[in-house]
Amino acid sequence: MNTKISAKAWLLKVNELMASARTQEKLAGKKIKIMNVCGGHERSISMAGIRNALHPQIELIPGPGCPVCICPEEDIYLAIQLALHEDIILLAYGDMLRVPVNVGKKSIRSLQQAKASGADVRPIASPLEARQIALDKPQKQIVFFAAGFETTTAPTAGLIAEGIPDNLLLLLSGRLTWPAVAMLLEGGAPGFDALVAPGHVATIMGANEWQFVINQHHIPTAVAGFNTESLLAAFYSVIRQKIEDRLFLDNCYPQLVKDNGNSTAKKQLQDTMDIIDANWRGIGIIPKSGFELKAKYLQHNARLIFPDYEKKVRRHIGEMPAGCDCASVVLGKKYPNQCKLYGKACTPQEPIGPCMVSDEGACRIWWAHGTRDG
Amino acid sequence: MINKPQKEKYISLAHGNGGRYMRELIERLFAHYLANPLLNTQNDSVLLTLDQREIAFTTDGFTVNPLEFPGGTIGSLAIHGTVNDLAVAGATPKYLSLNAFIEEGMSFEQLERIVKSMAEAASEAGVSIVTGDTKVVPRGEGAGVFFATSGIGILDKDHSLSMEKIKAGDQILVSGTLGDHGTAVMLAREQFGLKGDLKSDAASVFPLTQAILKIEGLRFMRDPTRGGLASVCHEISRATQKEVHLFQENIPIHEQVDSVCEILGYDPLYLACEGRVVAIVSAEQSEEVLKLWQSIASGANACIIGEIREGGIREAQANVVLETELGGERYLEELEDDPLPRIC
Known part of the structure; x- marks a missing residue:
């Protein structure tokens, strides 16, 4: 797909295609619902004001694309306990620091509160920083809470493959994106007619990973990058696929995405991690959707080195907070402003659900770009 | 539940980013306790009349990591920041004061580069640093060096801006x-x-x-x-x-x-x-x-x-x-x- 055309020209093409007699006949007054599964996509869509510039029969749905939002609550709880009770430095991506866990109001509820109470918690932006901190403090145990999708898990695999410092341990909470989409599709009522697949994930894993959506589920699919040109090209592609009943996996981010992805990164993932059934917060166990360190890295696996701090009496383990619709928002079943907490009890200053914490959470993105009405 | 702003207990980095948190910090503490008819925390500079001459007065503090970056240093920044606050108030910047908080262990060589770039910036902007103070803080209590500058500029009475x-x-x-x-x-x-x-x-x-x-x-x-x-x-x-x-x-x-x-x-x-x-x-x-x-x-x-x-x-x-x-x-x-x- 040619992405040299400007975003404006793509917008025009999309809207013309929607207005054409053929499309209108085919849709018969219905909407075409396009899901994205990437916080970066949702941000670009909101930042460019694409929703209100598109033909009214196009509905854009933010799907499971926010790694912070689906990170198990019990993993965050464990990270907090390690920071509080072990003689370690805890490193985490900045977004993770503010996610509250389900403990009483008087207990320490987030990594940020743990930090404020004196625990050595440090936000980092890349695994390279984790390596540096470990090398700078050889006498100290460093635990890197590595949550994220393939895009951030691959550099973590690289860190291990290229020689991880002895004193660096991992609390790995990595997830694969495609199994979440597969789960939605296998559930029977996915709630979308077309899919825009995540370009940054595909740079690593390859576009072909998404072929199953076409082959097994007959849903038009295109891979897109974060820029508006690529996104609008992908919208155009999936709408045309739908109208013409001619499905094929379209790559609208060919500058960076290859069919088979980045072979070095994939090999590092395979060499260092196993794929396991994994829990997604608010969703549950999704088969073959998580990364876990291979047994040979036992001495770097924080889950095995430290005691289990989980209290079986802790209430609401793993659940989304009461009244919070993050689980439905993550699955694209509800829009952020349909949650009754949105903008009332739950705001970026005092977030309740994880989708309001992360810059990649749909609630935070919608709030940041001005959606105020419920 | 109702939408009431809750007070944070601790200062976070967000309280210094120029956005909502910083505005709320200033309103809650500084503007609240230090209020007087001349203090308007929304303005870059205060306009004063001293013996019938109208002047603009401002102050600014500087922290940046790294201390040197393409296009400037914390030294040139300390001049530009204060000069610019005066200039946008419609004043002609004239005199600056300088406070330096230097961390133990900082190299003379780097500090010299920073002070030189400060001198160049001052000369380009047409201002003089006319008073100053130096403090050294123990290792670990500063990020190399912090500066604070205050400045005075002369106002053109005919062109008031607001x-x-x-x-x-x-x-x-x-x-x-x-x-x-x-x-x-x-x-x-x-x-x-x-x-x-x-x-x-x-x-x-x-x-x-x-x-x-x-x-x-x-x-x-x-x-x-x-x-x-x-x-x-x-x-x-x-x-x-x-x-x-x-x-x-x-x-x-x-x-x-x-x-x-x-x-x-x-x-x-x-x-x-x-x-x-x-x-x-x-x-x-x-x-x-x-x-x-x-x-x-x-x-x-x-x-x-x-x-x-x-x-x-x-x-x-x-x-x-x-x-x-x-x-x-x-x-x-x-x-x-x-x-x-x-x-x-």
């Missing part, structure tokens, strides 16, 4: 590309594996403000530092209760700034500048101001980027609307936390 003069229909101009400083400093940290040759825009804006000060339709000027253009627009909207309407297509952004923001998921409209001016000018004279700016080197990329509109849909709230290149619209919200690089 947000109160802003009317619907007025045009919004910016003197150059946005976000260069914030991006250059970020790149200089090399923490995201990104490298580039982008230079900070750090400079004295006095030539820019002086060039247009005599224009009668000039209502107000501000230099968009921390929090960027979006934060300046918020201050204007909140103070005037009018809508600030921006046209994305016309906002000048350097290509490298655009790419870095795309990769990290930042919005350039919230990134700091250290040598730009935002001016609000009557519609009739906006083209004249634009030409004056474009005729001087530091204003070569000046643009008219938006306009002031009556009210707006979200009454009683700051109302800053960006009309996107695609013809969509979105609100620019007040900066909350510091932006974080995306992890997806």
